[in-house]
Amino acid sequence: MLLSDFGRMGFDPxxxxxxxxQEMNRRLTGLTSEAAREFPPINLxxxxxxxxxxxxxxxxxxxxxxxxxxxxTLTLMGERVSPPEGEKTMWxxxxxxxxxxxxxxxxxxxxxxxxxxARFAHGVLEVELHRPEADRPRKIQIKG
Amino acid sequence: MTQELKTxxxxxxxxxxxGERTRTGPVFVPRTDICETQDNIxxxxxxxxxxxxGVDITLEKRTLAIRGLANEQxxxxxxxxxxxYESGSYERVFALSEDIDRDSIEASQKNGVLRLVxxxxxxxxxxxxxxxMS
Numbered sequence: 001m002l003l004s005d006f007g008r009m010g011f012d013p014x015x016x017x018x019x020x021x022q023e024m025n026r027r028l029t030g031l032t033s034e035a036a037r038e039f040p041p042i043n044l045x046x047x048x049x050x051x052x053x054x055x056x057x058x059x060x061x062x063x064x065x066x067x068x069x070x071x072x073t074l075t076l077m078g079e080r081v082s083p084p085e086g087e088k089t090m091w092x093x094x095x096x097x098x099x100x101x102x103x104x105x106x107x108x109x110x111x112x113x114x115x116x117x118a119r120f121a122h123g124v125l126e127v128e129l130h131r132p133e134a135d136r137p138r139k140i141q142i143k144g
Numbered sequence: 145m146t147q148e149l150k151t152x153x154x155x156x157x158x159x160x161x162x163g164e165r166t167r168t169g170p171v172f173v174p175r176t177d178i179c180e181t182q183d184n185i186x187x188x189x190x191x192x193x194x195x196x197x198g199v200d201i202t203l204e205k206r207t208l209a210i211r212g213l214a215n216e217q218x219x220x221x222x223x224x225x226x227x228x229y230e231s232g233s234y235e236r237v238f239a240l241s242e243d244i245d246r247d248s249i250e251a252s253q254k255n256g257v258l259r260l261v262x263x264x265x266x267x268x269x270x271x272x273x274x275x276x277m278s
Contacts, residue, residue, distance in 0.1 A: 027173070044226035045219050052222055056192040056229050058256035083177060083188055092178035096190055108225075122215075123192035123256015124231075 039101045040076065040125075049131045051107050058123035059096075065120070067127055069113045074127065077102045110135055170232035174212065178238075185242070185262040191234045192256040199253050201260065206240045210258065 045052040053074055057065060066077040080098040111129040119126045165171070177188040191199070193214035200211040212234040243265035250261040 038228075041228035042226070043224065043229060045222040046225045047219075047222045050222075052219060056256075058190040058192040059188075061255055083179070083186075085179075086181055088182050090180045092180060092185075094177050095175040096177050096188060097175075120255075122195050122253075123190075 038103060039080075039097060040103060042103070042105055044105070044107075046108060049136055051109070051111065051129050051131075053105060053107075053127045053129070055103075055125045055127075056123065057120075057125050060123070062118075062120040065125060067116075067118050067125075069111055069116055069129065072107045072110045073104050074107060074111075074129065075102065075104045076125070167233070170230050172232055172234050173236050174210070174234040176236065183263055185240070185244070185264065187238075187258070187260040187262070189234075189236070189258040189260070190256065191253075191258055193231050194234065194253065194256060194258075196253040199251070199258055201251055201258075203240075203244060203246065203249070203262075206243070208238045208240055208262075209235075210237075210260075211235050212258070 040055040040057045043054045045054070055076060057076075057078070059080055060078055064078050066075075068075045068077070077100075079100045080096075082098040107129065109131050112132040115130040115132075117128045119128075175190045179186050187210075189210055189212075191212040191214070194212035195215060198213040198215065200209075200213075202209045214231045214233060216231060240262070245263040245265045248263050250259075252259050
């Protein structure tokens with residue numbers, strides 16, 4: 001501490017401020033605006049003739065998630081059940097959300113409903129959808 | 145749209161070790177349910193993307209540290225166009241208010257949710273004190 005003599009006095013307000021700032025940062029990381037966000041959170045990836053959707057669905061088994069495809073929309077539906085409560089259960093914290101959910105995503109193009117792969121690993125769902133053969137862009141030869 | 149400049153956010157020193165992490169990438173505070181029954185303290189921790197091998201739980205005195213390392217999702221020939229979540233590691237530390245029977249802690253990770261059952265140590269259970277009649 002070059003600018004203050006507080007360190008010698010055993011109390012450094014700057015250090016205290018930094019500590020509070022760190023503590024606030026630590027507490028706020030990962031918790032920002034989560035209360036208002038939609039469930040499940042989705043990431044969208046686009047390939048050449050395919051699109052992949054990943055969603056975080058912790059606590060659900062593959063049988064509990066309904067995936068439906070129609071034209072260019074993908075719908076994820078299911079229910080997260082609340083943990084069972086016993087007679088003498090005392091809650092310390094309840095941060096995990098539960099209840100029914102349904103979410104529809106619009107995809108950038110029509111997809112082939114017969115050509116869909118869905119994988120589920122460690123609470124993350126990954127759906128890979130492909131563009132129907134007839135819809136793919138085709139190169140047209142120009143006649144000279 | 146195709147490529148956005150990614151800046152590394154300044155990392156907050158890890159609460160567990162008190163130092164800076166060597167690995168870059170976001171660290172999240174996992175959402176947790178904690179309930180107490182007569183004999184156990186049960187924790188349910190949401191850590192999507194974390195395989196059972198990636199979970200690390202330590203209990204030192206009364207400090208319980210939970211860490212989960214998510215496998216990085218790589219999509220070849222794909223580019224990300226929309227994101228609502230990021231995959232990263234999870235880290236959370238709890239200070240327990242009771243003594244725990246270390247030998248019979250149960251932990252299981254299923255579908256991205258860690259379930260931790262911490263049995264209360266015998267002396268922590270209610271003990272009735274008998275008064276001696278003189």
